[in-house]
Amino acid sequence: SSKDVAKPSGRVFAPYAIFKGRAALSVEPVLPTFTKVEHGNLRIDRRGSVMMTFMPASGERKYDWQKRQLFALSPTEVGSLISMGSHDSSEFFHDPSMKSSNAGQVRKSLSIKPLAEGNGYFITLTVVNTILNTNDRFVVPVTTAEFTVLKTAFSFALPHIMGWDKLTGQAGTAAE
Amino acid sequence: SSKDVAKPSGRVFAPYAIFKGRAALSVEPVLPTFTKVEHGNLRIDRRGSVMMTFMPASGERKYDWQKRQLFALSPTEVGSLISMGSHDSSEFFHDPSMKSSNAGQVRKSLSIKPLAEGNGYFITLTVVNTILNTNDRFVVPVTTAEFTVLKTAFSFALPHIMGWDKLTGQAGTAAE
Amino acid sequence: SSKDVAKPSGRVFAPYAIFKGRAALSVEPVLPTFTKVEHGNLRIDRRGSVMMTFMPASGERKYDWQKRQLFALSPTEVGSLISMGSHDSSEFFHDPSMKSSNAGQVRKSLSIKPLAEGNGYFITLTVVNTILNTNDRFVVPVTTAEFTVLKTAFSFALPHIMGWDKLTGQAGTAAE
Amino acid sequence: SSKDVAKPSGRVFAPYAIFKGRAALSVEPVLPTFTKVEHGNLRIDRRGSVMMTFMPASGERKYDWQKRQLFALSPTEVGSLISMGSHDSSEFFHDPSMKSSNAGQVRKSLSIKPLAEGNGYFITLTVVNTILNTNDRFVVPVTTAEFTVLKTAFSFALPHIMGWDKLTGQAGTAAE
Numbered sequence: 001s002s003k004d005v006a007k008p009s010g011r012v013f014a015p016y017a018i019f020k021g022r023a024a025l026s027v028e029p030v031l032p033t034f035t036k037v038e039h040g041n042l043r044i045d046r047r048g049s050v051m052m053t054f055m056p057a058s059g060e061r062k063y064d065w066q067k068r069q070l071f072a073l074s075p076t077e078v079g080s081l082i083s084m085g086s087h088d089s090s091e092f093f094h095d096p097s098m099k100s101s102n103a104g105q106v107r108k109s110l111s112i113k114p115l116a117e118g119n120g121y122f123i124t125l126t127v128v129n130t131i132l133n134t135n136d137r138f139v140v141p142v143t144t145a146e147f148t149v150l151k152t153a154f155s156f157a158l159p160h161i162m163g164w165d166k167l168t169g170q171a172g173t174a175a176e
Numbered sequence: 177s178s179k180d181v182a183k184p185s186g187r188v189f190a191p192y193a194i195f196k197g198r199a200a201l202s203v204e205p206v207l208p209t210f211t212k213v214e215h216g217n218l219r220i221d222r223r224g225s226v227m228m229t230f231m232p233a234s235g236e237r238k239y240d241w242q243k244r245q246l247f248a249l250s251p252t253e254v255g256s257l258i259s260m261g262s263h264d265s266s267e268f269f270h271d272p273s274m275k276s277s278n279a280g281q282v283r284k285s286l287s288i289k290p291l292a293e294g295n296g297y298f299i300t301l302t303v304v305n306t307i308l309n310t311n312d313r314f315v316v317p318v319t320t321a322e323f324t325v326l327k328t329a330f331s332f333a334l335p336h337i338m339g340w341d342k343l344t345g346q347a348g349t350a351a352e
Numbered sequence: 353s354s355k356d357v358a359k360p361s362g363r364v365f366a367p368y369a370i371f372k373g374r375a376a377l378s379v380e381p382v383l384p385t386f387t388k389v390e391h392g393n394l395r396i397d398r399r400g401s402v403m404m405t406f407m408p409a410s411g412e413r414k415y416d417w418q419k420r421q422l423f424a425l426s427p428t429e430v431g432s433l434i435s436m437g438s439h440d441s442s443e444f445f446h447d448p449s450m451k452s453s454n455a456g457q458v459r460k461s462l463s464i465k466p467l468a469e470g471n472g473y474f475i476t477l478t479v480v481n482t483i484l485n486t487n488d489r490f491v492v493p494v495t496t497a498e499f500t501v502l503k504t505a506f507s508f509a510l511p512h513i514m515g516w517d518k519l520t521g522q523a524g525t526a527a528e
Numbered sequence: 529s530s531k532d533v534a535k536p537s538g539r540v541f542a543p544y545a546i547f548k549g550r551a552a553l554s555v556e557p558v559l560p561t562f563t564k565v566e567h568g569n570l571r572i573d574r575r576g577s578v579m580m581t582f583m584p585a586s587g588e589r590k591y592d593w594q595k596r597q598l599f600a601l602s603p604t605e606v607g608s609l610i611s612m613g614s615h616d617s618s619e620f621f622h623d624p625s626m627k628s629s630n631a632g633q634v635r636k637s638l639s640i641k642p643l644a645e646g647n648g649y650f651i652t653l654t655v656v657n658t659i660l661n662t663n664d665r666f667v668v669p670v671t672t673a674e675f676t677v678l679k680t681a682f683s684f685a686l687p688h689i690m691g692w693d694k695l696t697g698q699a700g701t702a703a704e
Binding site for chain 4: 031145153160
């Protein structure tokens, strides 16, 4: 099998970034990869995600890219975010080394909490690394307008990170 | 006339699967087929659907694909599902042999019922086969996040299973 | 200038039809046409629409295509339909000969009225022809599921009948 | 680096226009531009927008294009508009010369205010030019149907002006 066969062309970088006083949040979809299977067909190999990149502020309108931390939202986590009402909360937990011998060494949690007035959210990423003995925390307040951009763009991206935009060559099968 | 002319290329498999304790549910769109008609035009031949595949659990994190049962949602049934509020129910009945001499031998019913707390649904497929004298039942609890993925992906898929994504070559006609 | 240059390929027919006891309703988008202007650019020439075709029943599961009547929803009328809540009404009036010497000879009105229980709508087309001295009336009850298909498919179609799906070759201009 | 490499083909003009008694409003997306970076990849260079063009009425069904004023909605401003409920207001302020020596010479403000009955909005653009000593004001009342067209078309356009429709060639990276 050969990976990433679907489109060998170059990547396009078009992050949507929200710059705030203490940290910045940048989001961008990551598409799934496909594997060739029998009869020239393709099967989804690794699911896509929406990658969130957090950077701490390092001065006025400056952010330290070296100290960034990532959090990749799965399709179901994207579904959770886009279904949030203006007074709802969400929290997701990731372990980048899950199911390996390093499990538990790094723990990430992403929390989305509504502002008291219902006019936006606090998006907070916490990364605890028990090997490096570090504890990073990023807080980005987002307005309703910015959250609407996230929801609309994530809704657009969801079928793409699921690979459903590639289904247009599929012939029908018998009705059930 | 020649069938499936629209895209002769290979199929792409990208199911969205929800794995739960007693059963798994996997969904995937099935595109319509087209027939060539006069003047090189195309007419929709067999409508598309969203195929739901249910598999019973056969051990921890294992599911028995041999014992799977299918249920193909029509465009109107997709419309019913995506319009459901958090306290609504739906139920659909299919007979795979409808209008043939085998009508009534197999009866399928798909039920979607809200959880008491409004934070998800039970999706249940029942298949009664009076020839084999079998009665299969699959119950998959889905969270609000998972149901939002279904609704968003089904809304994306709906124009495609209707064949409306192929209309871009169409010239306008006189206003009425 | 040359018309319909955007896509010279054949048409694709993929109506969504609702068959009821007294009449059937079939809907399908009609794309805009474009005219070549200076520098190889294109300008929208005639806006698109969503064409509604009504046919009276002529027997069990039979409909008389010869007696069909058409009603073409403009982008703004599509906007009106897709913003309807479950208890809202809409009514649109068309004169196919508006601004010509035949104005007023044929009057069409499309009415969408909610069912008392809020679980669907009556869609009614009335066509009064003062020349032929005819008065045709079609009534199609649609369920919430069918109306959701109409809303979802019309929302998908709206940017296409506006010509906004063709804007992807457009270079940016100075910010204002 | 070379600009606007993504699609060298001609522009397509497909504005959606709302003509009212005192002024007209025409809207159209403006796509982002991209710059080639290393490895044949592309990076977004200048973000896109939704351009709003206001023209004063100069007679019956006539509008003075020479006296037009522009207002380019950013992705976040588009997010603000599409999240508006029927009783919400929005106001945006632009300075076309921001961060230059001419800052403050021209001040634009766009206001969207609900009608008392909740059945539409007043969209008002004010442009104060302290050099020319002019003060232009355009008021366009829009119906719920027209505003629904704006919201639906802007939601469609949002991923395109963000450049997310170009991400389909992107290979996945390691999960985080």
